[in-house]
Amino acid sequence: MNIILFGPPGAGKGTQAKYLVKKLNSYQISTGDILREEIKKDTDIGKKIINNMNEGKFVSDEIVNDLLKKHIFDKEKKNKLIFDGYPRSLNQAKNLDILLKNSNQKIDYIFYLNVNKDTIVERIKKRKILEKRSDDNLDTILKRYDTYIATTKPVLNYYSKNSNFHEIDGSMEIGQITAKLEAFLNV
Ligand code: AMP
Numbered sequence: 591m592n593i594i595l596f597g598p599p600g601a602g603k604g605t606q607a608k609y610l611v612k613k614l615n616s617y618q619i620s621t622g623d624i625l626r627e628e629i630k631k632d633t634d635i636g637k638k639i640i641n642n643m644n645e646g647k648f649v650s651d652e653i654v655n656d657l658l659k660k661h662i663f664d665k666e667k668k669n670k671l672i673f674d675g676y677p678r679s680l681n682q683a684k685n686l687d688i689l690l691k692n693s694n695q696k697i698d699y700i701f702y703l704n705v706n707k708d709t710i711v712e713r714i715k716k717r718k719i720l721e722k723r724s725d726d727n728l729d730t731i732l733k734r735y736d737t738y739i740a741t742t743k744p745v746l747n748y749y750s751k752n753s754n755f756h757e758i759d760g761s762m763e764i765g766q767i768t769a770k771l772e773a774f775l776n777v
Contacts, residue, residue, distance in 0.1 A: 591616070591775075592695055594673040596745070597703035598738045599731070600710035600717070601760040602767060606703070607674040609768055613777060616670040619661050621654050621678075628657075644724050646733035648741065651681045662689045669695055678742045683749070700749050701771060703760030707735055 591614060595603040607618045625643060628636035635657070639649045658676060661667055677683040690696055705713075711731055718726035725734070749755050758770045 591698045592669060592671045592673075592690070593775075594677075594697055594700045594749075595703065596700060596749070597760055598705055598707075598710055598742075599734045600713040601703035601705045602713075602764065603674045603703060605764055606701075606767060606771060607672045610672050610771065613772075614670070614672075614775075616672050617661070617667045618672050618674055619658070619667075619676060620674040621649075621658065621676040622674075624657050624661075625649055625654070644730070646725055646730035646737065648678065648737060651679060651685070654678075655682065655685045658686075659689060662693050662695070668693065671695075677745055678738075680744055680748060683745050698754060699774065700752065700755045701774070702746065702750075702755065702757045703767065704757055705760035709761050710735060 593610065593616075595607055595610075597603055604618075604620060604622075607620065610616060611618045625639055629640050629643065630636070635653060639653065642649055654676065662671070673686075677686050686697075711728070714726050714731045715728070717723065756774050758767060760767065762770075
């Protein structure tokens with residue numbers, strides 16, 4: 591089963607993805623984590639993207655699409671993909687369709703965790719203390735939210751008419767969101 595967790599930064603996609611990975615014996619495909627790993631390892635890509643990430647700007651579709659590819663074609667991960675933070679633009683959504691088609695896969699569920707801006711700001715301020723992410727300061731949070739509204743939210747129209755699209759109130763407690771996901775997934 592392949593699942594997309596969609597929503598603004600701070601919606602709880604990562605938390606729920608980690609839960610689903612265990613529950614469904616799947617793999618979390620977090621492009622944020624994949625990119626942070628490139629920075630940590632100080633690769634050529636890492637050097638290119640560090641400024642954009644720290645400023646809350648998107649990394650180019652070209653780089654992200656390329657890094658994603660090997661995960662989709664990884665035989666072990668086939669039909670066990672939990673997307674967290676991808677796709678984030680229409681270009682990425684269309685790229686994902688092509689990669690899935692070429693690897694004989696499809697998306698089974700798209701969950702939209704809908705959260706308002708004030709809740710996001712509060713949550714990310716708390717996360718900053720716990721995870722010490724360099725892109726979790728207030729300026730960057732607001733910038734990331736604006737980018738989400740301008741570039742990522744249009745992806746909703748691309749998916750929202752699909753019968754496998756489900757909206758969940760992301761302002762609920764973690765356990766309540768998990769329970770909703772489990773109900774949709776029947777697990
Ligand atoms: P996240 O961990 O999902 O909040 O992502 C952290 C940062 O990584 C974002 O603010 C972007 O700079 C970058 N990033 C993560 N995923 C993508 C993506 N799909 N497209 C472009 N940039 C991304």
